Amino acid sequence: MPKVLVTGSAGFIGGYVVEELLGRGYDVVGLDNFSKYGKVHKSYDDHPNYLLVEGDARDTDLMVKLLDGADHLIAGAALIGGISYFHTYPYDLLATNERIIASSCDAAIEAHRNGSLQKVTYLSSSMVFESTTTWPSVEGDERKVPPPLSSYGFQKLAVEYFARAAWDQYKLPFTILRPFNCVGVGESRALGDVDVLSGNVKLAMSHVVPDLVQKVLKGQDPLHVLGSGEQVRHYTYGADLARGIVTAMEHPAATNDDFNLSTAESTTVSHLAEVIWRKIKGADEPLRIVSDDPFEYDVQKRVPDVAKAREKLGFEATTSLDEMLDEVIPWITQAVADGRI
Template sequence: MKILVTGSAGFIAGYLVEELLKAGHTVIGIDNYSKYGPVEKSYDKNPNYHFTEGDVKDTELMKELIEDCDQVIAIAAMIGGITYFHTYAYDLLAENERIMASTFDAAIWAHEHNHLQKIDVLSSSMVYESTTQYPTREGEQLKCAPPLSTYGFQKLAVEYFAKGAWEQYKLPYTIIRPFNCVGTGEQRAKNEKEIMSGNVKLAMSHVVPDIIQKVYKGQDPLHILGDGNQIRHYTYGGDLARGIRLCVESEKATNEDFNLSTPVSTTVLELSKMIWEKINGEKEFRYVSDKPFEYDVQKRVPSVEKAKEVLGFEANTSLSDTLDIVIPWVKKQMDLGNI
């Protein structure tokens, strides 16, 4: 299968492109390097990977790239952690709508005039931002109040792009909702606003690399946002990539939506203590709570049964094993000055 991946130089795409290539697919990538700048990937010289530096908002370029593709995976977006979508509340909404409209315009054209079979769109667990139902099943986004953050609202709009393109143009789709992807590959973003967390300056705004950085820099007590009881499902990037590939390959995924996540709940405090102990050993764990951000969702607990039953997908990499991969990588990036 020939697959166009937008945002192919990004964090999640780094895992996904490698997964697709290993499965024998040909991948066409496009990225404008707007987040990290030029980055090298292990698969850059793979003969089945063809990369174009360009802007997804250039619909004519997108038509050229998508012309003979079987599917497109729409990942390109302004995206970041909690400080990111508070800092860029308007830009996230406006820029991501432009990106999505161009992607769908090209996909609709390719479906009508060529042989594009389906568009796979990456949404977010933030579409469930206002839910009170746990575990949260697919479909709850249509029942609960809309997201309060512009980021969550825009991700919900992504899903309506997919529904609208199907209803009007019969473009098949799959909606994919990752939960708290964790892995290697995140670096200092070019346009990331630097903030202070205690005595440590941060520039990544994702909880796992941020905590690792603070512990390595000797912060004691450790500063965490809020009381630390926020519940998350930290899902390894390699598992997530496998789940996305199954969404692409399975006919049963057509016109369906899936939560892709580990089934294991972890509080921010539990995560912090786990990272602390892996780096500091038996040194006493101490922490203080900083004022949380406005849209710091207190609880995200997905239902994962649908992905298991329909796709045969389970995220089986433990958080401990994931941290054993991520912690040394973050330390290396700190030493290189990339974080």
């Protein structure tokens, strides 16, 4: 089977992607420096078709070596975190991620010129649409609306420019993918997280689903949410995203094109909080919500158009919010009991 190099393979989305690739029979090489969570162990670590390399995607020579004989590169390595993470480390996110993407492209250009590398699949972000004032966000809008204000969103937009520039100059084929609000299991508190209180509970990761779950589990009442609670998000299951990423990697129609990967379902933070509360507390326990001051870059609406991925790739994210939470809540319950969150 073809060989795929996945950078950031020990990360949140990366773990789902490796699992999807192995399930489809690929030989997979994962690269990660464990800078976010420290050493983590995955269920597939001992899979015969998987090789995990501890290293840094900024090491271009290492990247060139790992791409020898590879058919595909999924460029997922990046400093990434919840909303408090990219307010705390705006320069580090920008500088580190620029170095990662430049190194990845340098190595991929050489591997494509001299070897078997067919294409690079780049993981961008819904945050490229951060400054839009019209919804839903359609592929191409990222070049029409004002650029993102956060350094994280701006850098993810730069990833897309790297992809297109490497094609324009070196004819390195690409696919650009924008995941929206990944929800799943396996994420822990980052090593570099700072303590941020939300009411009487420290935020675990500043990602809304795990943070709301752990606050309810820890007995917070009233429940604190950042901002008004009317922010609109599209919570998308990690395994669905991985399926979309690998489908786009494989699909001929994805070459030199870009796609939003997301559920079609819009959910407000307040509604999310109510669903989580009912699943943990039951139908009869009254829910009271208090609004905390939001972070500066708390985008009020992120709503994707998902028609292009459906029509060109046959991809739809089908896992419902209820199904996601039924998996995530028990996992976070155990993580809280273990002291990991």
